[in-house]
Each structure stands twice: as C-alpha cells, then as structure tokens.
Amino acid sequence: MKKITLVAFALTFIASINLFAQTADIPVSKIAVIQIKTSGECDMCKTKIENTIGVMKGVKKTELDIPSQILTVEYNTQKTTAEKIKKAIAEIGYDADEVKANNRVVKKLPACCQPQPRPEIQK
Numbered sequence: 001m002k003k004i005t006l007v008a009f010a011l012t013f014i015a016s017i018n019l020f021a022q023t024a025d026i027p028v029s030k031i032a033v034i035q036i037k038t039s040g041e042c043d044m045c046k047t048k049i050e051n052t053i054g055v056m057k058g059v060k061k062t063e064l065d066i067p068s069q070i071l072t073v074e075y076n077t078q079k080t081t082a083e084k085i086k087k088a089i090a091e092i093g094y095d096a097d098e099v100k101a102n103n104r105v106v107k108k109l110p111a112c113c114q115p116q117p118r119p120e121i122q123k
C-alpha cells in the first residue's frame, strides 16, 4: 500500500513539473528565429533587406550575412509569420527560400544586385 501511494505521489509530482514547464515556456515561445536563404549579395542588398524587414510589425532583429546570403530574423510569432517575412523579401526583389522574387522588381534592381546568373539570361 505504501508503495502505491509513493508511486502516485511521484506521478503527480512529475505531472506538476511538466505543467509548470509548459506554463513557463509560453513567453519564450513567442519569439522565433528563422534563417532565410536570400539572393541578396552586396552591401546595398543587405541595407535594403534589413531596413525593409527590420521595420515590419513583430520583427525584432534582422541580419543578412552576405557570404552565405542567409538572413536571420528574430520575430514575435503572435505578430507576424515566416510567410509574411518571406513575401516581403520577394516583394523587394529577392528570393526568400521557396518564395521567388517578384520579377518585375528584380529588373529594377541596380545591376550589381541582379541575381547571378540573371533570370532573363538563364532561359
């Protein structure tokens, strides 16, 4: 009988720890960090992408690493989504993972910022 009580107590204790952990997790899980592969390749691209995404609602931090073309974005998952961020990047003329750049905008980018090889030559 004593053993059963002990087991029951242990289980309740474990369950309450779990519950506590979940509750404590909520504020942390609002903030997410994503890494998006972009087609930005110079300082101009970097400034443009960071300035555009940096002012989006819910975005905390943005940094484009030029050599890897990876944009790291820290954002609040309750205020924005990864999809919205990728769409915004595509709208200013850069690829963002599976979301392809808006081609009309790409053509207006400075020559140095055009993706290599350029889309029109590629065909």
Ligand SMILES: [Cu+2]
Residues within 6 Å of the ligand: 040, 041, 042, 043, 044, 045, 046, 112, 113, 114
């Ligand atoms: Cu550029």
